[in-house]
Amino acid sequence: MFVEVLVVGIGTLAAGALLLIALIGPSTTAKLAPVADSTLAAGVSLAAAYALGILTDRAADTALAPVRRQLRTASFPTASSYAQARLRLAEIPALAAQADYARSRMRICRGWLLNTVALTLASSLALLRYSFEHQKLVICVTTVFGLLIAFGFYRAWRALTTTSYRKLAEQIALADSSPSVPNQSQPGPAHP
Structure with missing residues (x-):
């Protein structure tokens, strides 16, 4: 989970950096650029990205919770039936590993859904602070492209979530319907 939180956090940190650039403007950004190119800044950024990844993951999970619960009811009518299926899945290591993947x-899709929206907004605000040719066109293209990517992450998250619930229900039903092999006593020495 460390890597996925870091992957999400890097996007959040990038959005924050773009927002800072938008707020402080081009001249101050140029003055601060050498500071950002240091080992200390890289270390602090990595730690900040991890912490921000945790926050972003939790925020995305909270924001998508109503949709997630709705998707879950298609495969599991109650929260307790889902919880029981998860406990049962934990007993089957190969299936548990697939479910973890x-x-x-x-998690990456839901985190990057929020990141893409934040990056799109921050990028558009930063582009407003700089004067260049075709500024409005670039901002419009950036916004449309960002929203399309955000929608793509939403669709991917939704498809992955739906498939995960469906597969879990199918795998648990199959595991529960398989005849269990009874414990057979081992042959031992014959008694006189």
């Missing part, structure tokens, strides 16, 4: 991809 799917959850990792879902």
Whole structure:
């Protein structure tokens, strides 16, 4: 989970940096640029990205919780039936590993959904602070492109979540319907 939180946090940190650039303007940004090119700044940025990744992941999970619950009810009518399925899944290591991988991809998609919206907004604000040819066109293209990517992350998260719930329900039903092999006593020495 460390890597996925860091991947999400890097996007959040980039959006924050763009927002700062938009707020302080071009001349101050040029003065601060050498400070950003240091080992200390890289270390602080990495730590900040991890912390921001945790916050972004939690915010995205909270924002998408109503949709997630709605998707879950298609495969699990109650929260307790889902919880029981998750506990049952933990007993099957191969399936648990697949489910962990799917959850990792879902976390990245939901985090980058928020990141893409934040990056689009921050980029547009930063572009407003700089004067250049075709500024309005570049801002419009940036905004449209960012919103399309955000929608793509939403669709990917939704598809991954739906598939994850469906597969979990199918795998648990299959595991529960498989005949269990009874414990057979081992042959031992014959008694006289």
